[in-house]
Amino acid sequence: MKEVCYEHTVQYYETDQMGIAHHSNYIRWFEEARIHFFDVIGMGYKESEKKGIISPVLAVEANYKNMSYFQDVVVIKVSLVEYSGVRLSLKYEITDKATGQLRCTGKSKHCFINPEGRVISLKKVAPEAYDKLMEMVGEQ
């Protein structure tokens, strides 16, 4: 597995007066797709929380290529860029499902901390997810 795909339908309340999906929503679609990515690698948010693992967003960027419109179905492809054992980088590619047109590319950076805010070792607290991430790194 090298990438995970997730679909989102552009909602009316996501449009702005330019008649397009407001650019801040893409950051939210990244999150939707990222949560799905973590589910797929066995690190679902709810279970992670139980284990005391929090993964805040350290940085995010988006490069807008083409506009998205109300009721467009967009496909958000997430893939691993880097995982050092401490920091994780993901990249995103959003395309229009119907036409394949590229809409946006992006990146995000994360770390894993406990509820007290201390950096934790995934290898210890979530060894299966750690192995899966390391395997993905190896595939690149």
Add this chain to the structure above:
Amino acid sequence: MKEVCYEHTVQYYETDQMGIAHHSNYIRWFEEARIHFFDVIGMGYKESEKKGIISPVLAVEANYKNMSYFQDVVVIKVSLVEYSGVRLSLKYEITDKATGQLRCTGKSKHCFINPEGRVISLKKVAPEAYDKLMEMVGEQ
């Protein structure tokens, strides 16, 4: 004191493709004004939380009269409708600051609970706020 006024400037990201402020934002503006109302009567959210008081929204309604546009400054007037000691009802009137035009009227209902979800008596845990609310009831 019978009512509290609060101002909000309509943001670009609050507009939709009809070129107006999306109707769901008015519900958020009610909340902004309500939080200000609670601050004014000495029941600020942060202090209430410390005392273990949570006031969930039980119901909300909005009647849209005229549209609001990007960069409009709207005035949200909040006043007490009813306070039984257990349930609290507030009403809202949103007008355009520049023209006075009525934009929206609304209502919301609330109760006060502790973090375990049990209904609590304001009279016991926040007597000053209780007195202030009762005084406002008396003024009506």
Add this chain to the structure above:
Amino acid sequence: MKEVCYEHTVQYYETDQMGIAHHSNYIRWFEEARIHFFDVIGMGYKESEKKGIISPVLAVEANYKNMSYFQDVVVIKVSLVEYSGVRLSLKYEITDKATGQLRCTGKSKHCFINPEGRVISLKKVAPEAYDKLMEMVGEQ
């Protein structure tokens, strides 16, 4: 056909610091379900816009029964309350898909106008949708 059902998954960005879906999102979920309702009766937003039909929200209300949490799948059931040929009232019932627990009930009122803001007759501009709505009124 008496009602239309639509599903929504609660997103992380829809939660608030009480750890639940913020109450304003339910108003947006009503809209998502309503747009689906209009699609089903052959009055999709995009086609309606081309015909010059706009249907603003005149009023909305929500009664919150139980809280919704991150990743809950909720089912929004929309049905017609009233259609006079001019005004349309819809009602909503939101339940948790997994448990069937009632989360929220609500209503919304709408009219149909042209881009100039004048009330229009659906019977003339969208006769099939008019017939479908009248049929639904008859079924009640």
Add this chain to the structure above:
Amino acid sequence: MKEVCYEHTVQYYETDQMGIAHHSNYIRWFEEARIHFFDVIGMGYKESEKKGIISPVLAVEANYKNMSYFQDVVVIKVSLVEYSGVRLSLKYEITDKATGQLRCTGKSKHCFINPEGRVISLKKVAPEAYDKLMEMVGEQ
């Protein structure tokens, strides 16, 4: 003038279940501050629209340094990074008003187009704003 400052109060509906302002909101605060920046240099959105000038977001990035909480007042400082006559880059620094703590830094890139989507020359359609931007470039 080298930079413009703008204040935002963190709203309850901007928090998420981690108890902090959701990271997507910072992108919206950048926009609030940017609109203020354009107002200050005499290129307010409303007037620009009348002149047929649209400035879409080409790219945005945010680097989160510290968390923001409900009712924090944050100061967003916007300054010009680059203006080529065609493309404009802005940078942002968000600090907590009370403590001065750095919360977030960011950047955004923009161009100026007409409603048909063709790149336009600010020098021709908005000479005063063009001069002001060039003056700011010179000051760096």
